Amino acid sequence: MSTWWKEAIVYQIYPRSFYDSNGDGIGDINGITQKLTYLKKLGINVIWICPTYQSPMSDNGYDISDYYQMDPLFGTNEDLYQLIEEAKKLDIKLIMDLVVNHTSDEHEWFKDLQRNPDSKYKDYYILKEGNNGHPPNNWRSLFGGSAWEKLDNSDLYYLHLFGKHQPDLNWENDKLREEIVEMINFWLEKGISGFRIDAISYIKKNLLLENLPQDDVDGMCFPGPWTLNQPGIDVFLNKLKEECFNKYDCMSVAEANVPYHKLDQFIGKNGYFDMVFDFSYADLDIPETGEAYINIPWNVADLKKKIYVSQEETQKYGWGALYLENHDQPRSLNKYLQKQEINFYSSSMLAGLFMMLRGTPFIYQGQELGMTNCYMETIDDYRDISAFGTYERAKAAGLSEKEVMEALFRRSRDNARTPFQWDDSKNAGFSSAETTWIKINENYTEINAKQQLEDEQSLFYFYQELIQLRTKSNYASVFCEGKFERYMEDDENVISYTRLNDDKKVLIICNFQNKESNIMLQGDYQHVLCSNYKDRVHMDINTTVQLRAFEYLILGSMSVSFK
Numbered sequence: 286m287s288t289w290w291k292e293a294i295v296y297q298i299y300p301r302s303f304y305d306s307n308g309d310g311i312g313d314i315n316g317i318t319q320k321l322t323y324l325k326k327l328g329i330n331v332i333w334i335c336p337t338y339q340s341p342m343s344d345n346g347y348d349i350s351d352y353y354q355m356d357p358l359f360g361t362n363e364d365l366y367q368l369i370e371e372a373k374k375l376d377i378k379l380i381m382d383l384v385v386n387h388t389s390d391e392h393e394w395f396k397d398l399q400r401n402p403d404s405k406y407k408d409y410y411i412l413k414e415g416n417n418g419h420p421p422n423n424w425r426s427l428f429g430g431s432a433w434e435k436l437d438n439s440d441l442y443y444l445h446l447f448g449k450h451q452p453d454l455n456w457e458n459d460k461l462r463e464e465i466v467e468m469i470n471f472w473l474e475k476g477i478s479g480f481r482i483d484a485i486s487y488i489k490k491n492l493l494l495e496n497l498p499q500d501d502v503d504g505m506c507f508p509g510p511w512t513l514n515q516p517g518i519d520v521f522l523n524k525l526k527e528e529c530f531n532k533y534d535c536m537s538v539a540e541a542n543v544p545y546h547k548l549d550q551f552i553g554k555n556g557y558f559d560m561v562f563d564f565s566y567a568d569l570d571i572p573e574t575g576e577a578y579i580n581i582p583w584n585v586a587d588l589k590k591k592i593y594v595s596q597e598e599t600q601k602y603g604w605g606a607l608y609l610e611n612h613d614q615p616r617s618l619n620k621y622l623q624k625q626e627i628n629f630y631s632s633s634m635l636a637g638l639f640m641m642l643r644g645t646p647f648i649y650q651g652q653e654l655g656m657t658n659c660y661m662e663t664i665d666d667y668r669d670i671s672a673f674g675t676y677e678r679a680k681a682a683g684l685s686e687k688e689v690m691e692a693l694f695r696r697s698r699d700n701a702r703t704p705f706q707w708d709d710s711k712n713a714g715f716s717s718a719e720t721t722w723i724k725i726n727e728n729y730t731e732i733n734a735k736q737q738l739e740d741e742q743s744l745f746y747f748y749q750e751l752i753q754l755r756t757k758s759n760y761a762s763v764f765c766e767g768k769f770e771r772y773m774e775d776d777e778n779v780i781s782y783t784r785l786n787d788d789k790k791v792l793i794i795c796n797f798q799n800k801e802s803n804i805m806l807q808g809d810y811q812h813v814l815c816s817n818y819k820d821r822v823h824m825d826i827n828t829t830v831q832l833r834a835f836e837y838l839i840l841g842s843m844s845v846s847f848k
């Protein structure tokens with residue numbers, strides 16, 4: 286089996302907000318096809334598109350009502366096949382989202398069981414009797430409120446770990462598992478190159494039908510301990526591996542929050558997936574239970590430790606998926622930097638820190654431009670189902686309206702979902718419609734692709750340079766497969782690491798602060814392979830080097846050349 290995905294640079298697209306080709310205010314599949322040359326210019330070689338299947342859009346497509354059809358909002362199946370073909374011409378592969386922990390409540394299976402008490406799909410979902418007029422237990426859904434909802438005209442409740450329009454599928458049922466396998470293979474046969482697999486850690490449940498100690502004022506508790514990576518999940522995941530992923534030359538990346546001691550099962554030699562996302566450093570500012578309105582303080586040393594441990598644990602067993610941003614996260618510049626410190630140097634330092642780690646990098650749309658969080662005036666400007674849940678919970682926990690709005694500005698998923706900023710024209714060049722489905726960030730006149738493509742010193746070109754180093758330089762193999770090692774780990778404000786293989790080594794240095802830092806440089810690293818201060822061209826070894834504010838460096842023992 287080839288491991289082409291180790292050399293992949295993935296670009297994640299949130300189709301709704303990428304480019305609107307038909308002027309209805311919503312991004313679509315043809316919009317992606319029209320912008321492929323932009324992606325090619327950046328240098329990526331794989332695209333992951335968030336769900337575009339038929340959906341009532343309660344969770345923007347993560348609530349699927351037909352796994353086999355594209356939603357008309359995004360286009361047709363033919364449009365998707367054309368995208369696959371056009372991307373292929375540019376040597377870009379396409380992976381899709383696979384959402385199989387739950388469907389929409391408008392999926393035919395669920396609709397049938399609502400209509401028909403003897404439905405053959407009854408066992409496709411998790412239905413339980415209530416507890417004296419109350420839900421079967423006090424699990425909280427991940428979007429807030431009970432994880433159980435009553436079925437119309439029945440005493441039964443259905444489980445939904447996410448929104449109430451997203452009933453969880455019953456993976457204990459053989460027939461359901463067969464349907465899922467068939468569907469996955471249908472898409473692999475169509476020429477897609479793999480899947481990002483949504484919420485997959487949740488498919489096995491330990492269904493305790495009793496109330497558990499509450500962990501918040503709502504009387505409910507986070508269901509994670511009974512629903513995440515439960516014993517027995519291996520049977521389900523191995524089936525997907527053997528009957529789907531192993532049969533194709535594809536990549537599988539799981540959205541699975543796996544504790545390090547279980548990583549071997551997931552990504553080890555016989556692991557279920559090629560790679561998994563590690564949540565540890567993306568979620569360093571919120572509690573494990575996910576409450577977005579609670580802010581956990583952190584410093585550079587904490588971030589460094591999380592990155593180090595994540596890299597070391599992952600390389601013990603297999604391969605990792607790297608990311609700074611995705612559609613569930615706020616923008617990384619706002620998360621990791623102070624507002625007044627966001628500039629080219631800090632943004633490029635952050636880019637370089639992440640892009641040279643061991644694993645496959647995933648760049649989220651707009652990250653390469655330094656897009657930032659979007660301030661919304663009122664809760665009505667938000668579109669995300671989880672923003673509404675956070676709003677309710679934060680209010681119930683006693684936060685004022687102002688505090689809640691600040692929390693959402695800091696942590697809402699909509700921060701990453703505002704339209705891509707193509708240029709400084711109307712709607713940031715995203716759509717010709719009068720209004721777009723969600724607000725456009727007001728800073729589009731300063732931050733946009735057109736302006737950055739015209740400026741050789743832009744963040745876009747810095748990403749392009751990092752991608753070229755990783756994929757096309759004489760150092761590509763060490764950037765890709767080289768071992769990760771800590772470097773100068775005691776420095777509180779500098780994050781540095783080395784990557785090494787048998788014949789090459791590189792040192793990555795990030796001065797993670799808005800002032801100078803002195804470091805003692807040891808080892809044979811006199812060649813500057815990349816730097817965000819263009820006057821830094823040579824290093825003296827075994828001397829003290831003064832790094833400037835947010836200076837970023839990649840050093841090597843020989844000079845760099847490109848294929």
Ligand code: NOJ
Nearest residue numbers: 344347384447483484613
């Ligand atoms: C994770 C997805 O990334 C997120 O956007 C979605 O809301 C949940 N899973 C539920 O599918």
Ligand code: CA
Nearest residue numbers: 305307311313
């Ligand atoms: Ca459209």
